[in-house]
Amino acid sequence: MELPALSDIQSAHRRIIPFIHRTPVLTSRLLDSIAGCEMFFKCENFQKVGAFKFRGATNAVLSLTDDQKKAGVVTHSSGNHAAALALAAGMNGIRAFIVMPENAPSVKKDAVAGYGALITFCKPTLQAREETCRNIMETEGATLVHPYDNFGVICGQGTASLELLEEINDLDVVIAPVGGGGLMSGTSTCVKGISRKTVVIGAEPLNANDAWKSFTTGILTPSVNPLTIADGLLTSLSELTFSIIRKNVDDIFTVSEESIISAMKLVWERMKIIIEPSSATVFAVVMENRQFFRGKRTGLIISGGNVDLKKLPF
Amino acid sequence: MELPALSDIQSAHRRIIPFIHRTPVLTSRLLDSIAGCEMFFKCENFQKVGAFKFRGATNAVLSLTDDQKKAGVVTHSSGNHAAALALAAGMNGIRAFIVMPENAPSVKKDAVAGYGALITFCKPTLQAREETCRNIMETEGATLVHPYDNFGVICGQGTASLELLEEINDLDVVIAPVGGGGLMSGTSTCVKGISRKTVVIGAEPLNANDAWKSFTTGILTPSVNPLTIADGLLTSLSELTFSIIRKNVDDIFTVSEESIISAMKLVWERMKIIIEPSSATVFAVVMENRQFFRGKRTGLIISGGNVDLKKLPF
Numbered sequence: 157m158e159l160p161a162l163s164d165i166q167s168a169h170r171r172i173i174p175f176i177h178r179t180p181v182l183t184s185r186l187l188d189s190i191a192g193c194e195m196f197f198k199c200e201n202f203q204k205v206g207a208f209k210f211r212g213a214t215n216a217v218l219s220l221t222d223d224q225k226k227a228g229v230v231t232h233s234s235g236n237h238a239a240a241l242a243l244a245a246g247m248n249g250i251r252a253f254i255v256m257p258e259n260a261p262s263v264k265k266d267a268v269a270g271y272g273a274l275i276t277f278c279k280p281t282l283q284a285r286e287e288t289c290r291n292i293m294e295t296e297g298a299t300l301v302h303p304y305d306n307f308g309v310i311c312g313q314g315t316a317s318l319e320l321l322e323e324i325n326d327l328d329v330v331i332a333p334v335g336g337g338g339l340m341s342g343t344s345t346c347v348k349g350i351s352r353k354t355v356v357i358g359a360e361p362l363n364a365n366d367a368w369k370s371f372t373t374g375i376l377t378p379s380v381n382p383l384t385i386a387d388g389l390l391t392s393l394s395e396l397t398f399s400i401i402r403k404n405v406d407d408i409f410t411v412s413e414e415s416i417i418s419a420m421k422l423v424w425e426r427m428k429i430i431i432e433p434s435s436a437t438v439f440a441v442v443m444e445n446r447q448f449f450r451g452k453r454t455g456l457i458i459s460g461g462n463v464d465l466k467k468l469p470f
Numbered sequence: 471m472e473l474p475a476l477s478d479i480q481s482a483h484r485r486i487i488p489f490i491h492r493t494p495v496l497t498s499r500l501l502d503s504i505a506g507c508e509m510f511f512k513c514e515n516f517q518k519v520g521a522f523k524f525r526g527a528t529n530a531v532l533s534l535t536d537d538q539k540k541a542g543v544v545t546h547s548s549g550n551h552a553a554a555l556a557l558a559a560g561m562n563g564i565r566a567f568i569v570m571p572e573n574a575p576s577v578k579k580d581a582v583a584g585y586g587a588l589i590t591f592c593k594p595t596l597q598a599r600e601e602t603c604r605n606i607m608e609t610e611g612a613t614l615v616h617p618y619d620n621f622g623v624i625c626g627q628g629t630a631s632l633e634l635l636e637e638i639n640d641l642d643v644v645i646a647p648v649g650g651g652g653l654m655s656g657t658s659t660c661v662k663g664i665s666r667k668t669v670v671i672g673a674e675p676l677n678a679n680d681a682w683k684s685f686t687t688g689i690l691t692p693s694v695n696p697l698t699i700a701d702g703l704l705t706s707l708s709e710l711t712f713s714i715i716r717k718n719v720d721d722i723f724t725v726s727e728e729s730i731i732s733a734m735k736l737v738w739e740r741m742k743i744i745i746e747p748s749s750a751t752v753f754a755v756v757m758e759n760r761q762f763f764r765g766k767r768t769g770l771i772i773s774g775g776n777v778d779l780k781k782l783p784f
């Protein structure tokens with residue numbers, strides 16, 4: 157199994173630069189004084205489609221051969237990756253087939269359809285999604301772009317940290333959320349490639365702590381029916397992302413649902429930016445571990461800002 | 471009555487620079503394509519205390535004589551100006567007396583108290599507020615810093631546009647919200663001082679359209695019991711702000727409550743930034759007047775981001 161290197165992330169960055177937003181790194185003296193450390197928020201909530209996922213999807217699409225580009229790409233997802241792949245493919249004149257459960261929220265269906273993707277609905281089970289996906293691969297010759305178990309996707313996700321470290325020197329710690337591990341894999345590969353001594357921490361909801369379990373025991377242990385408000389972090393690590401995380405991540409910290417919600421509220425109220433619950437996990441980690449972070453220059457990967465304003469937890 | 475000139479705003483800017491945030495000018499290709507024009511959002515929601523009010527309050531405080539500084543400042547307000555004056559005074563070692571109605575939301579009381587101001591509560595009537603304020607002026611010798619009917623405050627508010635026009639050339643239009651007219655006075659003085667041909671528009675809720683009425687009839691006509699979600703725009707013009715607005719503003723456009731709410735929602739969802747209803751009026755003006763703004767380079771003063779997350783209109 158080939159693990160990505162810093163140079164792969166640097167190549168990915170050169171490839172995707174014309175398509176992505178270079179997102180800002182924001183700071184807040186007020187939150188710094190509350191948290192007791194110096195924080196640098198890399199704001200992927202301002203990325204296209206509202207999430208870092210656009211980086212990985214774009215890199216995956218641009219890394220296809222010409223023949224693959226002609227046939228198109230396919231994925232099964234109802235979240236940010238589906239929208240990201242739809243837009244990345246559309247911007248490059250490539251067909252995107254998106255397999256979605258028939259009960260997906262209409263706002264997500266509309267977003268994906270709005271980017272010009274071809275949606276195939278299926279029953280809301282993993283089996284049905286994988287089967288439908290395989291059918292499209294066979295009949296259309298489309299290439300699967302998995303949301304995180306994919307070399308090109310992982311390298312694309314790592315480019316957020318590349319920009320963060322270009323802009324901010326001497327970070328003591330970098331924190332990113334862990335779901336399937338694509339962002340965490342890219343982030344940790346990038347950070348350790350640039351600065352061995354920078355500590356890399358994964359942020360995970362206690363209620364979906366498969367990465368923490370796997371990391372602690374050394375045995376890949378998928379989540380069973382995880383239930384958390386951080387709906388971007390319900391997925392479990394793959395063999396590939398687990399291998400990268402074992403190699404490059406220093407520790408994984410879990411946070412309670414209450415912490416996630418109050419961290420999210422604090423960022424909304426004080427920084428005046430909209431971040432989704434999955435992104436709030438990283439700030440929640442800081443707030444739950446004051447002693448660990450005290451005085452440290454801390455980079456936080458804010459993964460996205462897609463929330464349903466009708467279903468806010470506060 | 472002395473009206474401020476561009477040079478007064480430039481002096482104010484030099485005076486307050488060490489204390490204020492230089493807020494970013496944000497753009498959104500998505501919102502541009504929805505609105506059909508090129509928009510530049512000057513984001514005072516990222517200003518200290520979450521609103522442009524900190525500029526005016528800081529300039530007023532720094533413009534005091536040494537004797538005045540010793541005696542302190544006083545104002546009656548339950549909104550952003552109270553917090554702004556409390557912080558501006560506190561940062562400069564000056565006492566701030568804030569008169570607030572006893573029924574003010576506790577979150578606002580706490581904010582003002584947190585900045586170290588001395589709060590005096592009174593009955594929730596304008597008469598009681600003014601009387602209490604006068605008492606403090608007499609007994610403490612404190613200088614009144616009115617939220618908008620004040621030369622120094624107006625000059626401070628104008629510095630947001632100064633930064634906007636420094637950064638963005640050749641704006642066809644600049645829009646700012648109108649409440650008591652402090653921001654509008656500073657904005658219009660600044661913009662017309664720099665670029666005579668740039669059109670200056672005031673944005674006002676239809677349900678609190680005293681500025682529109684006064685501007686249209688030429689007779690100062692205060693609002694009677696205005697009721698709008700844009701709670702920063704309930705106040706009416708003063709003689710001073712009306713004179714400045716008559717001289718420098720090209721037109722005032724009113725917007726419905728529905729427009730304000732949907733404009734606010736669109737900015738939250740697409741730009742991922744938190745703006746308050748009063749600020750949403752400027753984008754609502756663009757959305758309600760597509761033909762007028764088509765293709766124009768438009769500057770929008772986003773006045774603040776203080777919202778109660780428990781009372782969202784969507």
